[in-house]
Amino acid sequence: MGEEVVELDLNGCKLPVAIHGQGRNILYLSANLWFVDESAFIQRLAQHARVIVPTAPGFGPGPVDRRWNQADDLAYLYLDLIDAMKLTDVALVGASFGGWIAAEMAIKSCAALSSITLMDAFGVKVSDRFTRDIADLFGLPDAELRARAYVDPSIFEADVKKVSDEELARRMRAREGLARYGWSPFLHDPKLLARLHRIKAPTQFIWGARDQIVTPAYGRAFASHVPGATFTEIANAAHAPQVEQPQAALEAILSFANVQR
Amino acid sequence: MRIYHFSEEPYPDAWGAQRPSLRITLPNELCDPDVAHRLYNRYIDEWMLADELGFDIMLNEHHSTATCLTASASVILSILARVTKRARLLVLGVPIGNRPDPIRVAEEMSMIDVISKGRLEFGMIKGVPYDIEPANSNAVSLMSRFWEAHDLIVKAMTTTTGPFSFEGDFFHYRNVNIWPRPYQQPLPPMWISTATPANAVEIGQRGHVMATFMGGIAETVKLHKAYAQGYQAGGHGSQVPVDRFAYLAMCGVASNEAEGRRRCDLIADYLRTNAQVADPFNKPPGYFSVEAAMRSARSPNPRAFRTLMTPKGRPVELSSASLDDFIECGIAFAGTPDQVFNQICAFTDGIGGLGNLLMMTQGGHLGPEDTCDSMRLFASEVMPRLKARQAQAQFFEAA
Numbered sequence: 001m002g003e004e005v006v007e008l009d010l011n012g013c014k015l016p017v018a019i020h021g022q023g024r025n026i027l028y029l030s031a032n033l034w035f036v037d038e039s040a041f042i043q044r045l046a047q048h049a050r051v052i053v054p055t056a057p058g059f060g061p062g063p064v065d066r067r068w069n070q071a072d073d074l075a076y077l078y079l080d081l082i083d084a085m086k087l088t089d090v091a092l093v094g095a096s097f098g099g100w101i102a103a104e105m106a107i108k109s110c111a112a113l114s115s116i117t118l119m120d121a122f123g124v125k126v127s128d129r130f131t132r133d134i135a136d137l138f139g140l141p142d143a144e145l146r147a148r149a150y151v152d153p154s155i156f157e158a159d160v161k162k163v164s165d166e167e168l169a170r171r172m173r174a175r176e177g178l179a180r181y182g183w184s185p186f187l188h189d190p191k192l193l194a195r196l197h198r199i200k201a202p203t204q205f206i207w208g209a210r211d212q213i214v215t216p217a218y219g220r221a222f223a224s225h226v227p228g229a230t231f232t233e234i235a236n237a238a239h240a241p242q243v244e245q246p247q248a249a250l251e252a253i254l255s256f257a258n259v260q261r
Numbered sequence: 262m263r264i265y266h267f268s269e270e271p272y273p274d275a276w277g278a279q280r281p282s283l284r285i286t287l288p289n290e291l292c293d294p295d296v297a298h299r300l301y302n303r304y305i306d307e308w309m310l311a312d313e314l315g316f317d318i319m320l321n322e323h324h325s326t327a328t329c330l331t332a333s334a335s336v337i338l339s340i341l342a343r344v345t346k347r348a349r350l351l352v353l354g355v356p357i358g359n360r361p362d363p364i365r366v367a368e369e370m371s372m373i374d375v376i377s378k379g380r381l382e383f384g385m386i387k388g389v390p391y392d393i394e395p396a397n398s399n400a401v402s403l404m405s406r407f408w409e410a411h412d413l414i415v416k417a418m419t420t421t422t423g424p425f426s427f428e429g430d431f432f433h434y435r436n437v438n439i440w441p442r443p444y445q446q447p448l449p450p451m452w453i454s455t456a457t458p459a460n461a462v463e464i465g466q467r468g469h470v471m472a473t474f475m476g477g478i479a480e481t482v483k484l485h486k487a488y489a490q491g492y493q494a495g496g497h498g499s500q501v502p503v504d505r506f507a508y509l510a511m512c513g514v515a516s517n518e519a520e521g522r523r524r525c526d527l528i529a530d531y532l533r534t535n536a537q538v539a540d541p542f543n544k545p546p547g548y549f550s551v552e553a554a555m556r557s558a559r560s561p562n563p564r565a566f567r568t569l570m571t572p573k574g575r576p577v578e579l580s581s582a583s584l585d586d587f588i589e590c591g592i593a594f595a596g597t598p599d600q601v602f603n604q605i606c607a608f609t610d611g612i613g614g615l616g617n618l619l620m621m622t623q624g625g626h627l628g629p630e631d632t633c634d635s636m637r638l639f640a641s642e643v644m645p646r647l648k649a650r651q652a653q654a655q656f657f658e659a660a
Contacts, residue, residue: 058401066405066430139394141540160558168558172551176401179546183399 003046010080016060017081018053021046024259026091027078028053029098031120031240032178033137034171035145035156038095041242044250048259049091054081056101058177061169071123071181071189075104082112091257092201095119095242096213097178103192103199110201117253118222119206120239122214124193125185126221134187135213138179148212149239156243196225203229206252208237208244262609262616262647265351266311266636267319267509268623269531270304270337272297275327276530276625282539284326284391297330303629304330305340310633311622312345314640319351319619321386324395328534335369342377350377353454353472353507353619354384357414358407359396364437366410367417371443379444384452384472385411387460391538393545401547406431408463411453413437419447452507456480458487465491465501472507472619475532475579475592477569478611481508485612485657500656504616510608511593512620513627514638518596524635525595526584530625532592536566536580594620598642605647614654618647 008015020042026049030038045051057068057077067073078101082090092113094102099121106116122134135148146153157163163171182188203226207219216233223231232252237245254261275291276283308318320337323329331337334352341350350373355366374381387407393400409429416425417439424436443449453464454472464471465488473484489501511532513525536543543564544554557563566580569590577586587593591611594604609615622639623632 066402069402138546139542165555168555169551172554172558175546175554176551179399180401183401183546184397 008081008084010077010084013057013065013077014062015057015077015081016055016062017085018055020051020053021048022050024049024091024257025087025089026051026093026253026257027082027087029078029092029094029101031096031098031242032056032059032174033096033149034174035142035149035158036096036240036243037156037167038240038242041246041249044246045253048250048254048261049257052081052085052087054078056177056181058180059173061173064180069180071100071104074101074181075108078105079109088112089114091115091117091253091259093117093119093253093257094121096121096239097182097187099123100182100187100189100192103196104189106199106201106203107192107195108198110199113201115257116199116201116203117206117256118203119241119249120208120211120214120219121205121222122187122218123189124196124222124225125188125190126193126218133214133218137187137213138175138183145213151208151210151236151238151244193222193225196222197227199226199229202256204252204256205229205231206241206249207231207233208239208241209233209235210238213239262618263317263349263504264639264644264647265319265349265617265619266308266316266623267321267619267621268304268307268632269321269323269328269621270300270330271531271625272300272327272330273530273626276534280537282542283328283534283537284323284539285394285542286539287325287327291327300330304623305337305344307623307629307632307636308341308348309344310636312348314636315644316636316640317349317351317382318345319353321353322356323389324392326391328531335373338373338381339369339376342373342380345377345380348380349382350380351382351452351619352384353382353452354386356388356392356396357385357410358403359388359392359398360410363410363413363432364417364434364439367414368439370414370449371418371439371441374443374445374449375441377444379449381443381445381449382452382470383449384454384470385414386454390545390548391542393548394542399547400545402431403548415448415451418443418449455484458483461485461487462491462494464488465493465497465505466495468492468495468497468505470505470507470617472509472617474509475511475569475590476508477590477592478572478608479570481591481612489657500658502616503614503655503657506612506615506657507617507619508608508612508615509619509621510591511587511595511624512601512622512635512639513593513595514598514601514635514643515631516597516638518600521596521601521635522584524627524631525587525593527627527631528621528624529582529584529587529593531621532566532579532587533581534625536564540564598638601639602643602646605643606650609654613657
């Protein structure tokens with residue numbers, strides 16, 4: 001299967017990109033949440049495709065320039081990545097925060113995209129101004145975040161004594177990184193909803209049926225603004241189907257991306 | 262040496278160890294407006310007494326909290342500018358990295374300086390972690406925003422020739438031209454507080470007054486040395502006048518030791534309530550470095566507020582410490598006037614000189630009679646001796 005990490009120089013930004021497996025190009029934009037560990041799922045996906053996983057500025061150990069502060073910045077960066085790697089016919093997959101970035105990319109250009117899968121994504125505002133659409137990730141205690149993110153929270157190792165320094169550092173960077181891009185407006189781009197009509201590639205939304213970070217109702221409202229998008233719930237999963245129901249998430253992603261197995 | 266009287270204007274009726282949080286999430290139905298009315302006026306009376314007794318005056322602000330009713334330092338400063346006669350008026354400070362409009366800050370501070378006839382001491386602070394949430398400011402970019410706001414405020418308060426434009430990373434103005442300009446020309450004394458050597462260097466480079474809070478001798482000396490390094494690099498010279506340094510401690514005085522200690526112990530609830538913050542508002546993302554956040558997560562008590570070492574190397578967690586711990590660490594001065602004088606002298610000698618002693622003479626449940634009695638005793642029996650004594654040590658020698 002193999003894994004290779006390359007460092008792209010994109011207009012002065014040194015971007016680490018991990019490339020796993022072979023075959024059809026899947027650009028996988030991670031949830032990058034401190035209470036979600038997707039590494040096993042990426043390995044699983046890489047058994048069927050060439051999975052390309054960039055580490056966004058602010059989420060890795062390297063220094064980060066303060067110009068990186070909006071979801072838009074990452075969307076342009078990853079479109080640059082597609083150009084630099086000369087990728088075509090890309091299956092774009094974005095989970096949670098990564099789904100937000102994927103949507104921001106797709107409204108700008110779908111030229112290199114053959115399909116888009118958004119999994120439990122946030123990034124839009126759908127309700128009125130006094131209604132919280134997205135759980136307050138920076139204001140809820142970690143135990144409650146896990147309870148909202150998982151049907152069975154014990155699937156995530158919460159005891160920091162039992163995790164490596166590397167994993168603990170990833171979690172701390174993930175929390176800071178998300179705040180960097182999504183502190184205010186909170187985890188959404190007020191302009192995004194009205195621009196979703198520009199998405200030209202086939203798009204599916206897959207959603208943990210018991211997600212309490214962003215509910216399926218939120219997901220359906222999000223999906224209703226994307227032309228022709230489908231919406232499918234994944235049973236017995238909450239905010240991280242890729243962790244709790246990896247086989248179901250895998251099947252949904254691969255079949256929509258027309259990966260032959 | 263200048264000696265400042267400081268109170269956070271607490272609302273202790275709403276305190277209680279059983280409450281999970283005194284900040285951010287505590288509903289304001291627990292704030293009786295009549296009680297708050299009496300408290301505000303009482304604390305203003307105490308600042309007026311401080312003015313009469315020869316103290317200078319310090320105030321600060323916090324938000325969404327029963328520990329501090331001063332939600333806007335500008336409001337109280339404005340009143341004090343009018344009702345006090347001689348005291349320096351120190352705000353420590355304005356959380357300029359959390360303010361959406363630095364020009365408004367420059368305007369308010371200039372007004373207060375003019376109304377008070379040049380008595381403003383203008384302090385700027387980063388702000389505590391739990392003030393991030395009420396301001397909804399992004400802690401990831403907090404210090405970049407802080408320094409940009411600082412530069413803009415200084416420029417606005419010192420530009421006398423008409424409008425200038427500003428297009429920064431965070432703030433944008435086409436025509437900045439504040440009225441009035443400050444009374445103190447070109448600029449009121451600027452202060453910044455810190456607890457880290459890296460910031461101390463930056464403050465030293467600018468030559469501002471640096472305030473440090475309750476760090477004890479070892480921590481304070483470390484910060485003063487870092488300041489001196491920046492001070493020299495900024496071209497201000499190798500000797501730092503001690504009026505560039507300020508230190509905040511708690512103080513309770515009475516005619517007998519037990520009563521002085523009792524008063525200071527009540528004030529110390531200020532520190533003991535600091536850890537009473539709903540999780541995770543005590544650790545907003547980006548406020549602490551990734552390395553510091555990891556150390557905290559791995560520590561035996563991740564919810565600890567702040568741990569100091571006594572001079573003998575014993576760790577003391579401030580949110581659960583005893584009065585003796587506080588005294589040993591050099592963050593509380595308590596007892597009779599003689600005892601308090603000796604404790605302060607031991608501390609200031611230990612750090613190599615101090616120009617500004619910021620004293621929390623009121624805190625927690627300490628009532629008005631005890632507060633005023635403590636202040637009067639300090640003013641008559643400690644302050645004159647300190648002022649006479651301090652006249653000898655004027656410079657901090659970094660080496």
